[in-house]
Amino acid sequence: MTTWTEVADRVYARRYAELDLTVGLVVGDDGCLVIDTRGDLEQGAELAAAVREITPHPWAVVYTHAHFDHCFGTSAFPGAAVWAHRLCHKDMVEHGSDELRKWSERYRAEGKVSIADALDRTTLVMPTDLVDDRASLSVGGREVELVYVGLAHSSGDLLVHVPDARVLFVGDLVENGAPPQFGDSHPLSWPTALTTILDFDVVVVVPGHGDPIDQDFVADQREELRSIAELCRAVASDELSTEDALANSPYPADFTRTALERVLSTR
Numbered sequence: 001m002t003t004w005t006e007v008a009d010r011v012y013a014r015r016y017a018e019l020d021l022t023v024g025l026v027v028g029d030d031g032c033l034v035i036d037t038r039g040d041l042e043q044g045a046e047l048a049a050a051v052r053e054i055t056p057h058p059w060a061v062v063y064t065h066a067h068f069d070h071c072f073g074t075s076a077f078p079g080a081a082v083w084a085h086r087l088c089h090k091d092m093v094e095h096g097s098d099e100l101r102k103w104s105e106r107y108r109a110e111g112k113v114s115i116a117d118a119l120d121r122t123t124l125v126m127p128t129d130l131v132d133d134r135a136s137l138s139v140g141g142r143e144v145e146l147v148y149v150g151l152a153h154s155s156g157d158l159l160v161h162v163p164d165a166r167v168l169f170v171g172d173l174v175e176n177g178a179p180p181q182f183g184d185s186h187p188l189s190w191p192t193a194l195t196t197i198l199d200f201d202v203v204v205v206v207p208g209h210g211d212p213i214d215q216d217f218v219a220d221q222r223e224e225l226r227s228i229a230e231l232c233r234a235v236a237s238d239e240l241s242t243e244d245a246l247a248n249s250p251y252p253a254d255f256t257r258t259a260l261e262r263v264l265s266t267r
C-alpha cells in the first residue's frame, strides 16, 4: 500500500508502484505545496485525496519538469497556483497534447487499458506561475525555493528546496533504482545540474523515482553522468566509436545509445 513518508518535519515523499514514481508534499502553517501530480486525472485524484489525509490547507503545485508522469494529474487540484520553469511551460504547450496521446496509445498497447482510458479523459493544466532562474515561495509561512539548473534531464527541470528542513526535491535529475532517462535530455550539460544540487546543504534528496537518497548518492551519479558526457563528446568528435562508447558506459546500451543520439542530433 502506498503511504506518505515524513522525510523531515512536515515534508513528505510518496512513492508509487506505477513507474516507481515519487511525489512530494510540504506543509506550512496555513498552506501546502504539492510537488508533481502523477500522470493522469485518476492518479491525480488519488494524490489529492492523500494530501487531504495530511492537511486541509489550501494547496499550490510545482512541476519538477514537463514529463507526463509528473504533471498530468493536476486537474484534481482545482484552484491551485501551478509553478514551473518557463521552458517546462513551453514544452507542455507545444507537446503536451501529443504526449497525452502517445502515452495513452502506449499503455493501451501494453494492455493497461484503465490507465489509457484515464489519460484519454485527462485535461492538461498548464503552469500559471513561471520561474526563470529562481523563485522564493511562502508555503503557509514556510520558505521554499525553486531553482533552475539549466539544460539537463529535460529543458525545464526545477529543484524544490526546503531550507528549514534541509530537504531538496530533484525530480528526474537524479534517479534511484533505474538509470537516468536520456530521451529529452541534454547529456553534455546534465552533470553541471548535479554540481548545483551538491552545493545545497541538505540531508535528504528526494528523486522523482525511487526512495529518498543523500548527497553521496548524488555525487556517485554525477560521476556516471560525467562519464556519459565524456563518451558522447568523444563520439561526436569522432575520437571514439559508438561500439566503444557502449562498452565503456556505466549504463545499459539502450540508455547510452539514447544519450548519444541526443548529442549527435544537435552536433
Ligand SMILES: [Zn+2]
Residues within 6 Å of the ligand: 065, 067, 153, 172, 181
Ligand atoms: Zn522525466
